[in-house]
Amino acid sequence: MPHRLDTLLRRLGGRHAHHRLHAMAHHGHGGGHGRHSGFGGFGGDDESMTRGRKFSSDELQLLLLALLEERPSHGYELIKALQSRSNGFYSPSPGMVYPALTYLEELGHVTVSQEGNRKCYALAGAGRAYLEQNREQVEWMMARLQHIARKMNSIRRALTGEMPPPDDAAGSWIPELTRARGELKQALMRTANVDEDEQRRIAAILRQACEQILGDTG
Template sequence: MNFPFHHWFFMRRAMGAMGGWGMHHGMVGRHGGGHRGRHGHHGDDGDHDGGDRGWIRGRKFGGDELQLMLLGILEKNPSHGYELIKALGAMSSGFYTPSPGMIYPALTYLEEIGYATVELEGSKKRYHLSEEGRAHLDANRDRLDMMFGKLKHVARKMEWMRRAWTGKPMEAGPEGEDAATGWVPELVQARQALKQAVFRRDDADPTEQRRIAAILMRAVREIEGDGTEQA
């Protein structure tokens, strides 16, 4: 779906205000997004707190992260390079569509280190996940789930923005959730209230910062658990 320039400008501004996502494909290194090494992890992938605003300032994913996502897709479906590009685009509702200049160096690197194998189909290459690649994927499953979760999250934001541009009212699902995004109003309001509360205390002294951190970590433990943990 193509949008006029002023729509893209509006989306950048709006997503920025929402703690949203950047619009750049990012800087590309030899291995597709920047060299990380075979098992290493680079720490310069956005905000230090892992927030969304890092995408506004530049690269969405580092090279090792792109490689891991490619392995995650290959686990389900052996694919050509262009199919992997389309899969990432579909997962993010068109927002994250790496260029061939990012994808193919990453695939070459995965083949070189033994994480992927290649099946020749005429002049095309179909990539498969190797057993060594599967072991690497299993060791990084939580990290992969987080990255795929980000792509699904931005896809929902894209649907929200498209509806806002057209003035289309929200269609509620059977439990009151937004049919386009799956988000219930209570969750949206709670997230907004949390962001505002933290922003209002941006100049808090160290003691207050630690009190806030303790509250947030308790919330994280409850969210990651079954919701029955005691404060």
């Protein structure tokens, strides 16, 4: 069953999974508790998730460097680490990872040692410096992987009718924060047809809010 469920999730994809869960909630499946229980708060609110967007080659290189910063690894271990951190959503193929590692080696960002028939990659000084230059982007991507992992967990629980733990719905977010996120989404949807001046005003408000949030949690 787990293998078949994983296959189904890959076929559904982000947006299709959202529609499926919405239909399940509407018709009372998954224990009959609607969006407040078995569906774990999965509502397609992560735009990149619902569009199924993965990472570019440059972003993949940064992710590999970030993992190697934690410990030297074989290519296969790096693939499994990315798969694990995203709860199965992001699993780059060897055809993507090994060329990226070769390119990083050519740049001098990683070093390679031979361990039997396998290569072990480690972060080099140049790679560490490059990571520091892009630390904010790396932290954002790692946070995104964690967020997607929570989404995938909610989808799996919904499709199997399993009740999530109390803090699984939004990654331990308190109800007030979950409600505020929903209210923000609704407010933005209601401004879809406003003029450019009003859009600029809204953008300024959101930028200020982001700065305050990051300033409080940074």
